[in-house]
Amino acid sequence: xxxxxxxxxxxxxxxxxxxxxxxxxxxxxxxxxxxxxxxxxxxxxxxxxxxxxxxxxxxxxxxxxxxxxxxxxxxxxxxxxxxxxxxxxxxxxxxxxxxxxxxxxxxxxxxxxxxxxxxxxxxxxxxxxxxxxxxxxxxxxxxxxxxxxxxxxxxxxxxxxxxxxxxxxxxxxxxxxxxxxxxxxxxxxxxxxxxxxxxxxxxxxxxxxxxxxxxxxxxxxxxxxxxxxxxxxxxxxxxxxxxxxxxxxxxxxxxxxxxxxxxxxxxxxxxxxxxxxxxxxxxxxxxxxxxxxxxxxxxxxxxxxxxxxxxxxxxxxxxxxxxxxxxxxxxxxxxxxxxxxxxxxxxxxxxxxxxxxxxxxxxx
Amino acid sequence: xxxxxxxxxxxxxxxxxxxxxxxxxxxxxxxxxxxxxxxxxxxxxxxxxxxxxxxxxxxxxxxxxxxxxxxxxxxxxxxxxxxxxxxxxxxxxxxxxxxxxxxxxxxxxxxxxxxxxxxxxxxxxxxxxxxxxxxxxxxxxxxxxxxxxxxxxxxxxxxxxxxxxxxxxxxxxxxxxxxxxxxxxxxxxxxxxxxxxxxxxxxxxxxxxxxxxxxxxxxxxxxxxxxxxxxxxxxxxxxxxxxxxxxxxxxxxxxxxxxxxxxxxxxxxxxxxxxxxxxxxxxxxxxxxxxxxxxxxxxxxxxxxxxxxxxxxxxxxxxxxxxxxxxxxxxxxxxxxxxxxxxxxxxxxxxxxxxxxxxxxxxx
Numbered sequence: 001x002x003x004x005x006x007x008x009x010x011x012x013x014x015x016x017x018x019x020x021x022x023x024x025x026x027x028x029x030x031x032x033x034x035x036x037x038x039x040x041x042x043x044x045x046x047x048x049x050x051x052x053x054x055x056x057x058x059x060x061x062x063x064x065x066x067x068x069x070x071x072x073x074x075x076x077x078x079x080x081x082x083x084x085x086x087x088x089x090x091x092x093x094x095x096x097x098x099x100x101x102x103x104x105x106x107x108x109x110x111x112x113x114x115x116x117x118x119x120x121x122x123x124x125x126x127x128x129x130x131x132x133x134x135x136x137x138x139x140x141x142x143x144x145x146x147x148x149x150x151x152x153x154x155x156x157x158x159x160x161x162x163x164x165x166x167x168x169x170x171x172x173x174x175x176x177x178x179x180x181x182x183x184x185x186x187x188x189x190x191x192x193x194x195x196x197x198x199x200x201x202x203x204x205x206x207x208x209x210x211x212x213x214x215x216x217x218x219x220x221x222x223x224x225x226x227x228x229x230x231x232x233x234x235x236x237x238x239x240x241x242x243x244x245x246x247x248x249x250x251x252x253x254x255x256x257x258x259x260x261x262x263x264x265x266x267x268x269x270x271x272x273x274x275x276x277x278x279x280x281x282x283x284x285x286x287x288x289x290x291x292x293x294x295x296x297x298x299x300x301x302x303x304x305x306x307x308x309x310x311x312x313x314x315x316x317x318x319x320x321x322x323x324x325x326x327x328x329x330x331x332x333x334x335x336x337x338x339x340x341x342x343x344x345x346x347x348x349x350x351x352x353x354x355x356x357x358x359x360x361x362x363x364x
Numbered sequence: 365x366x367x368x369x370x371x372x373x374x375x376x377x378x379x380x381x382x383x384x385x386x387x388x389x390x391x392x393x394x395x396x397x398x399x400x401x402x403x404x405x406x407x408x409x410x411x412x413x414x415x416x417x418x419x420x421x422x423x424x425x426x427x428x429x430x431x432x433x434x435x436x437x438x439x440x441x442x443x444x445x446x447x448x449x450x451x452x453x454x455x456x457x458x459x460x461x462x463x464x465x466x467x468x469x470x471x472x473x474x475x476x477x478x479x480x481x482x483x484x485x486x487x488x489x490x491x492x493x494x495x496x497x498x499x500x501x502x503x504x505x506x507x508x509x510x511x512x513x514x515x516x517x518x519x520x521x522x523x524x525x526x527x528x529x530x531x532x533x534x535x536x537x538x539x540x541x542x543x544x545x546x547x548x549x550x551x552x553x554x555x556x557x558x559x560x561x562x563x564x565x566x567x568x569x570x571x572x573x574x575x576x577x578x579x580x581x582x583x584x585x586x587x588x589x590x591x592x593x594x595x596x597x598x599x600x601x602x603x604x605x606x607x608x609x610x611x612x613x614x615x616x617x618x619x620x621x622x623x624x625x626x627x628x629x630x631x632x633x634x635x636x637x638x639x640x641x642x643x644x645x646x647x648x649x650x651x652x653x654x655x656x657x658x659x660x661x662x663x664x665x666x667x668x669x670x671x672x673x674x675x676x677x678x679x680x681x682x683x684x685x686x687x688x689x690x691x692x693x694x695x696x697x698x699x700x701x702x703x704x705x706x707x708x709x710x711x712x713x714x715x716x717x718x719x720x721x722x723x724x725x726x727x728x
Contacts, residue, residue: 024490032483035510036475042514043471053417056511063507068490107407111400119396126388126432143427146399147420150406236643240604276650279600282640283647 024068026184031066034179038062038172054168061172066180071188071248073180076136077173078251083140084169088162090117091145095152110149117145132247181253188248189258193326195245196267199238199274200322202231204315206281211311214288215304232285235278242271257328273343317341388432390548395430398543402426402536418532425536430544433552435612437544440500441537442615447504448533452526454481455509459516474513481509496611545617552612553622557690559609560631563602563638564686566595568679570645575675578652579668596649599642606635621692637707 041047041055048055065076094113098106124130125138144165152158246264254260321341405411405419412419429440458477462470485506488494494502508529516522610628618624 024487027490028483028486031486031506032479035482035506036479039475039478039510039514042517043475048518059510059514060507063503063510066486111403111407114403115396115400118399119392122395122430123388123392126391139427142395142399143424146403146423146427150403150423153406154412236600237603239601276646279643279646280650282643286640286644 023184023186027068027186030179030183033183034062034066034175035059037175037179041168051164051168054164056168057165058168058172058175061169062176065173066176068186069188069191069245069248070181070185071250071252073176074253075133075248075251077176079134079137080140080169081173082134083137084144084166087141087144087146088148088166091148091152092158092162094145094149095158098149098152107153110153114146114149118142185255187252187255188245189252189262189264190256192242192245192249192264192267193258195238196242196271197322197326199235199271200318200325202235203274203277203281204318204322206230206232206278207284207311207315207318210281210285210288211307214307215300232278232281235274236282239271239275242268387548387550391432391550394543394547397547398426398430398539399423401539401543405532415528415532418528421529421532422536422539425533426540429537430540432550433555433609433612434545434549435552435614435616437540438617439497439612439615441540443498443501444504444533445537446498447501448508448530451505451508451510452512452530455512455516456522456526458509458513459522462513462516471517474517478510478513482506485509549619551616551619552609553616553626553628554620556606556609556613556628556631557622559602560606560635561686561690563599563635564682564689566599567638567641567645568682568686570594570596570642571648571675571679571682574645574649574652575671578671579664596642596645599638600646603635603639606632 038058041051041058051058061077061080065073065080067073067076094110098110098113101109121138121142125135130138144162148158148162151161246268249258249262249264252258402422405415405422415422425441425444429437429444431437431440458474462474462477465473485502489499489502508526512522512526515525610632613622613626613628616622
């Protein structure tokens with residue numbers, strides 16, 4: 001077994017070098033730790049006698065809600081909690097009412113209620129605004145409601161059953177939150193913040209490389225397309241990833257530099273503007289590669305100075321903005337100012353595009 | 365209860381008018397039906413005597429794997445099946461080996477195994493290529509493995525336990541697949557195909573409206589921005605949604621016009637090109653709104669004919685392509701031809717942009 005675990009360690013070490021993200025390894029170790037912790041219910045006989053078979057629900061809770069970032073874990077955990085309480089409560093009510101009805105009517109009554117709540121909750125799960133935040137909660141609601149309501153039919157004491165399950169789910173939740181938030185927490189908010197700040201840098205490099213490329217090669221024209229300046233592409237397609245991160249970040253408690261009610265929406269708003277800037281850079285790149293551009297270096301030379309000037313102005317502004325956001329010198333709460341600056345820059349950039357056309361036409 | 369259900373029906377009716385998508389209502393009704401079907405385990409005493417408490421796993425399977433599209437349901441169901449079989453098998457093995465060890469060593473051996481498999485499976489869930497297809501399966505693997513392995517510690521007959529659970533999960537799976545694929549199935553492939561075909565149309569309208577707007581208003585300049593031609597925006601941000609749909613479409617069996625091994629990757633490839641076209645349209649729109657454009661209608665008039673010609677050429681080509689893809693006249697397998705046509709059109713479009721600049725400069 002020792003040989004096995006050292007093999008595993010070696011494998012993990014190689015993986016670290018591959019992935020270059022120690023957070024992933026730490027996360028996996030945390031999950032393993034939480035699993036062992038929750039398995040204590042089975043390891044220790046006195047504990048098992050207390051909860052019995054219901055220990056299963058604690059294990060299930062840990063496996064299901066432990067996600068990579070603290071925000072995701074919290075969001076899933078709270079959803080599970082709310083869903084269980086609501087579903088369990090309504091389930092108990094249904095079981096008790098059905099008991100009053102008695103006879104065959106009992107089965108029919110429970111069947112109809114299960115159908116109605118199942119339909120309603122499933123429909124809610126398809127409404128986008130609801131789905132974004134409470135999809136998992138609605139699923140757990142259906143599950144708990146169904147299990148508790150039908151258990152009553154087989155003569156189980158539903159309220160005891162519901163409370164026991166709620167208790168073990170609560171224990172699983174506490175173990176998860178403890179492991180996720182206390183031991184090397186991975187914050188979705190940190191990730192959103194740093195990826196957001198790095199976007200400025202990526203856009204700046206894209207602009208610089210684009211102009212460099214235009215004025216450098218003429219004979220090696222075909223090789224030039226292999227020059228990699230795809231930073232803008234990752235920005236162009238980051239919208240849905242950002243939305244997910246912002247959604248998790250909203251669930252995270254106060255920590256580090258972020259207070260309560262931190263305006264994550266501003267990140268998305270400025271992110272949209274950066275997205276548009278990335279689309280402009282894409283067009284700029286297409287123009288540079290267009291067959292209508294003059295092929296010889298001399299024809300391009302007179303443009304070099306003004307273009308370089310605009311490019312370096314735009315990219316240094318971008319870098320400066322990115323730096324200040326990273327170090328939170330400009331508070332992101334003043335997102336309006338940043339947005340205005342970006343808007344101005346976008347105009348500058350499209351201006352630059354027509355300037356280069358102007359100059360080109362002057363030469364030809 | 366009758367009043368309640370008629371209220372619910374009224375509510376649903378209103379919702380249909382809101383959402384305008386009867387598929388959502390049908391899906392919800394299907395979920396309700398599947399839930400009632402799986403609850404029969406509890407309703408019918410003879411069935412309950414056969415499976416007992418394990419009926420819970422059938423209910424859980426239905427609630428958890430029933431997704432909106434057939435592909436998503438199949439993907440989750442197969443993942444659950446594979447995860448349960450692997451996890452259950454390894455769990456039984458661990459329990460049996462631990463039984464051989466005996467004494468306190470038993471607990472330690474199980475604890476270490478739980479930790480190692482938990483860590484490994486959690487790490488796999490973070491590897492993007494694995495996560496995309498088997499995320500849910502890995503989660504179920506951890507869950508089943510853990511529950512079966514630790515149940516052995518409390519003297520349960522693990523193999524019987526594992527087989528009973530597998531059986532009930534299998535029944536839940538069959539109920540789900542039957543309801544999802546046989547009664548009004550919603551195919552992810554259909555949705556991907558039709559949304560893909562409609563993209564061409566949306567881009568075509570965006571181009572047309574963009575040119576129209578440029579030549580129409582001058583005095584009502586400020587109002588012009590309210591003209592809604594945002595079709596290109598939905599195309600620009602459709603990448604991740606398309607990837608999810610294509611991922612589900614791959615799991616779907618042969619149906620309707622789509623055969624086995626249908627090349628869903630081509631959709632993503634051409635989708636990327638449409639994405640780039642959308643970015644170009646965005647730039648075109650920015651140029652049209654640029655303050656450097658001549659403000660008076662007479663200055664724009666000479667451009668009207670060539671611009672309209674290019675715009676109508678591009679948009680009619682796009683519409684034609686969209687139509688043929690929708691009716692599958694051009695087989696999507698020949699995606700290369702479509703891609704080439706789009707590439708050519710993109711060049712045309714950027715050409716059009718410089719033409720409009722040329723003409724503008726001629727006038728000024």
